[in-house]
Amino acid sequence: MADCGWGEATLAQDSSLDLQGAVNYPQWNAYYHRSSGWWLTAGRQLQGLCGAAPEPKAAACFTTIGHFETAYVNHANAAQNGAANGVPDNTASDQAWNQQWMSNYTRLERSFKATGCGR
Numbered sequence: 001m002a003d004c005g006w007g008e009a010t011l012a013q014d015s016s017l018d019l020q021g022a023v024n025y026p027q028w029n030a031y032y033h034r035s036s037g038w039w040l041t042a043g044r045q046l047q048g049l050c051g052a053a054p055e056p057k058a059a060a061c062f063t064t065i066g067h068f069e070t071a072y073v074n075h076a077n078a079a080q081n082g083a084a085n086g087v088p089d090n091t092a093s094d095q096a097w098n099q100q101w102m103s104n105y106t107r108l109e110r111s112f113k114a115t116g117c118g119r
Contacts, residue, residue, distance in 0.1 A: 003111045004050035010104050011043035038067045042108070049115045061117035065109055072105040 015036045022032035042064045047053035056064075079098035 003107065004046060004052075007046045007108055007111050008043050008050075010108065011039045011046065014101075014104075015039040015043070035067075035071070038064070042067065045117070046112070049112065049117055056117065058117070061112060065112055065117075068105045068109040068112070072102050072109075075099075075101045075105070 018032045018036035018039065022029045022036070025032065041060075044053060045056040045060060045064055048055040075098040079095055079102070
């Protein structure tokens with residue numbers, strides 16, 4: 001079963017954080033705007049999986065699950081190589097942040113897959 005309320009809130013938060021990232025890191029503006037759009041789209045798809053909107057097509061589910069997997073890898077890479085990737089600090093707080101988002105993406109992916117989305 002999809003974790004609707006938590007998932008929609010998490011995806012909205014991620015989209016908002018990415019828009020803030022576009023402001024804070026202008027050199028990554030295009031990336032942050034693109035990923036913010038991914039999370040808004042994923043939120044609409046989750047609404048469809050939860051019965052609050054039209055259900056997404058399988059191809060869209062595959063794409064979204066791929067974004068979750070990519071985001072997980074990006075946060076894992078940042079956690080491991082923060083300063084080398086241009087992240088100004090790689091403190092314990094940064095580590096916790098990356099671990100939390102890795103957990104979020106895993107939970108979102110499982111939630112999507114639990115509905116049969118992407119099969």
